[in-house]
Amino acid sequence: MSVVARLFGALLLCALFAAPAHAQQPWGAAFKGQCCYLTLESGEVAGGQYFEFENTGDQTWVQGNLKLGTAGAHDRASAFWHPTWSERIRPAALPVQAVAKGQRARFDFVVQAPTGVGTITTFREHFQLVAELIAWVPGSEVYLDYTVLPSLPPSVGLKTVPPTVNRGGTLEVTADATDNRAVHRVEFSLAGKTFTVYTPERDGRTYKLSVPASEVPAGTHTLIARAVDRVGNFATSAATVSVTLADRDGDGVLEDADCNDFNPAARPGAVDRPDNGVDENCDGTDALPRVDATIANAWEWSSRTTRNTSLKVRGAPAGARLELRCAGRGCPFSVRRFTSKGGTLDLRRQYFRRARFRVGATLEIRILVPGHVAKVARFTMRRGKRPLTGYLCLPPGATKPTRTCA
Incomplete structure (x- = not known):
């Protein structure tokens, strides 16, 4: 065999045995x-x-x-x-x-x-x-x-709409809505409010709205049901519904005039119990407590003068401020102020033992307690008669007594 032939055979064997056992596959x-x-x-x-x-x-x-x-x-x-x-x-x-x-x-x-x-x-x-x-x-x-x-609008129709609903109850409405693909939502609009329902009932086409009727103002309104599909196509249906005022607490006063339609004790004209945190008479405030004290008095009179024979304050709490105001002939002073220590206060013995009041003179006793409506007793001397007696009240911060206090 020639040298050339031997060299070619060697190269062939090298090529055969030098091939890799596994060729790489970079992408797969x-x-x-x-x-x-x-x-x-x-x-x-x-x-x-x-x-x-x-x-x-x-x-x-x-x-x-x-x-x-x-x-x-x-x-x-x-x-x-x-x-x-x-x-x-x-x-x-x-x-x-x-x-x-x-x-x-x-x-x-x-x-x-x-x-x-x-x-x-x-x-x-x-x-x-x-x-x-x-x-x-x-x-x-x-x-x-x-x-x-194809993109087609849905169809919608209102099924059940109450002609009248009371604001104390529930507004319940149903609409039937279908689409060639799917209804995304049904919007119920009433009196400027919109309520959205996304999930139909079990039949897949009935959409039910159930909301407190108190969310809608009283009056006659147009109810609009708007069905919208998933690409924004829509259709509408309309009906009329009337919403009436409620009397939820049954006190005979409708909600538009009742300051608390959930409390039968609160209504215009009711007696406002003082300082209980409730505005029973709907005047916008809770009545303040009143000073609970009594003023016992007795008098002797003639055609010219009147003399006090007994003047006692009972039940004024300790710390209450008392004011005695006297005006007219026969007054021993104009104003006296002092603080009560509680118990019974004998005003005649201390201030009026010798006083003889002339016709037209007035004696006023004020019993003041912070945060309370003050009690005021006013005695006006008359000719040959018992003094005219009036019991007044004075709210905190006021300076002039009145016959009634809110």
Whole structure:
């Protein structure tokens, strides 16, 4: 054998035995799951779409480089593009930093059905993983089927509407609403308020509104039911309902005049119990407590003068301030003030033992306690008669007694 022949044989053997046992496959993927085949109305947006793949290649997938692209024809313009896509031809990007061989990744995206679809049409949308500017990943070819319906408005009709409802009760209304795809919500509008119902009853088409009638003002109103589908198409239905004033506590006073329609003890004209935290008579305030004291008195009189024979204050609490005011001929003083120590106070013995009041003179006794309506007794001397006696009141902060105090 020649030298040339031997050299060629050696080279052939080297080539045969130098080939690697396993050739590297940098890019590869295996399909592991997807969602979903959908029926959509023209223009409807749907989330929750995804494909899941396992990396079967030797090349690690890197975020920012590996994406889900439109396929069938690579980088085609999809009729289901949505603004959340990274590009018009890229529904989703790798959601994690890196995916090594044997690991999985899920690509989530949103679709929007094409507008202007006039008949029921099924679209098959193809997708495939792509390493940008490098390669389309083998084994990742997938698709989803979308059935698109024409965009039509829903239908709605009010089923049950009470002609009259009392504000003390419940407003209950039902509407029947359907759509070629799905009703998203039914809005019930009444007197400037809107109540939205998203979930139908078990029949899938009856929408029930049940709200306290107190949320609606009294009067006759137009009730409008507005059914809206998932792309914003809508239809309306209207009816009339009257809302009447309530008397929830049964005290005979309607809520517009009753300051507390849940308490029969509170109504205009009721007696306001002082300092109990309740405005029973609806005057806007709780009555203050009154000084509970008595003034015992006795007199002797003639045609010219009047003399006091007994003047005692009983029940004035310790700390109460007493004012004695005397005006006219025969008064031993104009004003005297002192603080009660409690018990019985003998005013005649201390101030009026020798006093002889002339006709027209007045003696006034004020018993004042902080936070209370003061008690005032006024004695006006008359000719040949017992003094004219009047019991008055004085609210805190006031200076002039009156016959009545709120």
